[in-house]
Amino acid sequence: MQSLTSMSTTSLCGHQSAVAMNSDDFEWLGKSVRKVSDGLYTYMKEPGLFYVMEKVNSDNVSHWRRYSDYQIQAAYDHTEVRQHNLECFKAQEAGLPLPENRKINVVKATLDPLDKFKKCMSFFDRDGVDVWTAYVSNSDVNHHIKFEAKEARESIEMAVAVLTHKDAPFQLHMGVHRSPEHMLGQNIAHKGISIDLHSFAAYVLRNISEKRKEFVVTTPMKSMADIFKKHLDSNSFQEGANFDGSYIKTHGKSYCYENYEFKLLSSDNSENLIFKVENRDGVNEHYWFFYNTQCVDYFVIKVESIAKLPSS
Numbered sequence: 001m002q003s004l005t006s007m008s009t010t011s012l013c014g015h016q017s018a019v020a021m022n023s024d025d026f027e028w029l030g031k032s033v034r035k036v037s038d039g040l041y042t043y044m045k046e047p048g049l050f051y052v053m054e055k056v057n058s059d060n061v062s063h064w065r066r067y068s069d070y071q072i073q074a075a076y077d078h079t080e081v082r083q084h085n086l087e088c089f090k091a092q093e094a095g096l097p098l099p100e101n102r103k104i105n106v107v108k109a110t111l112d113p114l115d116k117f118k119k120c121m122s123f124f125d126r127d128g129v130d131v132w133t134a135y136v137s138n139s140d141v142n143h144h145i146k147f148e149a150k151e152a153r154e155s156i157e158m159a160v161a162v163l164t165h166k167d168a169p170f171q172l173h174m175g176v177h178r179s180p181e182h183m184l185g186q187n188i189a190h191k192g193i194s195i196d197l198h199s200f201a202a203y204v205l206r207n208i209s210e211k212r213k214e215f216v217v218t219t220p221m222k223s224m225a226d227i228f229k230k231h232l233d234s235n236s237f238q239e240g241a242n243f244d245g246s247y248i249k250t251h252g253k254s255y256c257y258e259n260y261e262f263k264l265l266s267s268d269n270s271e272n273l274i275f276k277v278e279n280r281d282g283v284n285e286h287y288w289f290f291y292n293t294q295c296v297d298y299f300v301i302k303v304e305s306i307a308k309l310p311s312s
Contacts (some may be wrong), residue, residue, distance in 0.1 A: 029041060029204065029207055029208070030203075030207065030309075032309055033053075033203070033204060033309070036141065036142060036143070037143075037144075038055075039054065039055030039057065039144075040052070040053070040054050040055070040141070040143075040144060041053040041054075041204050041208075042140070042141050043200060043309060043310070044140070045196070045310045045311075048138050048139075048188075049136065049138065049190060049193075050136070050137045050138070050139070050140055050141060051134070051135075051136055051137075051196065051197065051200040051310060052133075052134065052135050052136075052137055052141045053132055053133075053134050053162075053200070053201060053204040053205070054132060054133050054134075054135070054144060055130065055131070055132050056121055056124040056131040056132060056133060057124060058124075058125065059144070060144045061121055061124050063144075064118075064121050064133055065118060065121055067153060067156070067159075068114055068115075068117055068118035068121070069118075070153055070181060071110065071114050071153075071177070071179055071180045071181060072111060072114050072115070072118075072180075074107075074180040074181045074184060075107050075108060075110055075111050075114070075180040076111075078107075078180065078181075078184045080104065080184055081104055081107060081108070081184070084099065084101050084104045087099045103183060103184075106178060106183065107178075107180045107183055107184065109221075109223075110177040110178060110179075110180055112221075113175045113176060113177035113221070114175065114177050114180075115175075116161070116174050116175035116292065117159065117160070117161045117174065117175030117176075117177060118175075119175075119291075119292070120161035120163060120174050120175060120288075120292060121161070123163060123287075123288040126287070126288055127285075128165050128166045128167065128285070129163065129164070129165050129288045130163065130164050130165070130166075131161065131162070131163050131288075132161070132162040132163070132201070132205065133159055133160070133161060133162070134159065134160050134162050134197055134198075134200060134201035134204075135156050135157075135158060135159035135160070135197070136156070136157040136158045136159070136190070136193050136196075136197055137155050137156055137157070138155045138157060138182075138187065138188075139155045150181070153179070153181050153182075154179070154181050154182050154185045154187060155182075156179050156182060157178065157179055157182045157187070157189070157190060157193065158176065158177065158178050158179065158182075158193055158194060158197055159175075159176070159177060159179065159197075160173050160174070160175060160176035160177075160197055160198065160201060161173070161174045161175045162174075162201045162205060163288050163289070163292070164205060164209065164213065165285075165286060165288065165289070166210075166211060167211065167275075168211070168213075168275060168286070168289070169211060169212055169213060169214045169215070169264065169274045169275050170213055170214060170215040170216065170217050170264065170275070170300075170303075171201075171202065171205050171206075171209075171213045171215075171216055171217070171303075172216075172217050172218065172288075172289055172292060172293070173198055173201060173202075173216055173217070173218040174218065174219070174292050176194060176197065176198070176220075176224060193310075194224060194227055195227055195228070195231045196310035198216065198218075198228075198306060199306050199307065199308045199309070199310065200309060200310055202216050202301075202303055202306050202307035202308075203307040203308055203309055206303055206307045207307075213303055214266065214267055214274065214302070214303055215247065215264070215267065215300050215301060215302060215303055216300075216301040216303055216306055216307075217289075217293070217298055217299070217300050217301075218298075218299050218301075219292075219293050219294075219296045219297065219298065219299060220299050225239070225299060228299065228301065232301065232305055232306065233305060236301060236302045236304075236305030236306070237299065237300060237301040237302065237305070238298075238299075238300045239297055239298070239299055239300075240297045240298065241297075241298055246265075247264060247265050247266075247267060247300050248262070248263070248264055248265075248298050248300060249262075249263040249265065250262050250263070255283050255290040258280065260277075260283065261276075261277070261278045262275075262276065262277040262278075262290075263275070263276050264276070267302045277290075
């Protein structure tokens with residue numbers, strides 16, 4: 001990936017690049033996002049609310065895997081979760097309505113996204129693939145986080161895995177979740193941060209990538225899909241594939257089959273082909289994408305409509 005300091009003030013895609021412009025030797029992306037070090041970018045929306053983009057590599061991948069394991073364990077075994085499960089069991093035995101607890105229900109709902117998030121970490125060392133974690137932190141981030149301390153893990157309020165490939169004109173967002181340890185601790189839960197987190201991640205990756213990223217592709221749960229629909233213009237995204245005018249066209253039952261074909265068309269209504277996979281070698285090269293999306297419906301967002309910084 002090209003160094004930000006070697007890029008001109010305006011990139012080929014018309015995005016402002018990073019400029020060294022303060023006295024503490026930090027670099028800046030668009031005068032708002034701070035480049036802390038190679039592969040680490042932060043943005044302060046307000047005191048106590050920081051958005052972070054961290055590249056996954058051999059030095060930090062084990063920490064992100066441990067982070068995932070700690071969150072999954074908390075979602076199963078935290079005292080508050082176990083107490084609620086016991087109350088549900090007793091109510092069921094007595095034929096009574098199950099007790100409601102919205103926070104616990106949200107925590108339990110994180111298990112599937114957390115599993116997806118952790119699986120995404122395994123692609124960091126594939127040729128041509130970049131894996132990032134984008135997350136919301138309650139404390140300023142000046143280094144790659146290590147998760148041995150519970151306080152460090154609890155400082156992460158929400159996270160999502162972001163993947164792309166040097167030849168792919170899109171970025172993949174997977175496994176967005178609220179951190180169970182953060183939710184079950186004595187922490188303030190900020191509202192409206194999920195769309196902001198996707199927007200921040202799209203903004204950073206769009207601006208630092210050499211190849212233009214025309215789309216954000218994801219496979220959201222219904223709750224996240226509803227948030228996208230609420231905040232995005234209806235003309236800026238699509239659900240599914242293979243309908244008239246869709247950006248994604250596929251042929252064949254599944255990427256597991258020999259005759260599978262995947263096409264991605266430009267968002268400018270020209271139907272220009274911008275990405276294609278049509279054989280086993282192509283599927284293997286882009287396994288980071290097919291494995292994570294599998295056979296669920298695609299949610300495709302025009303990057304210009306979502307690549308924005310969270311407003312203060």
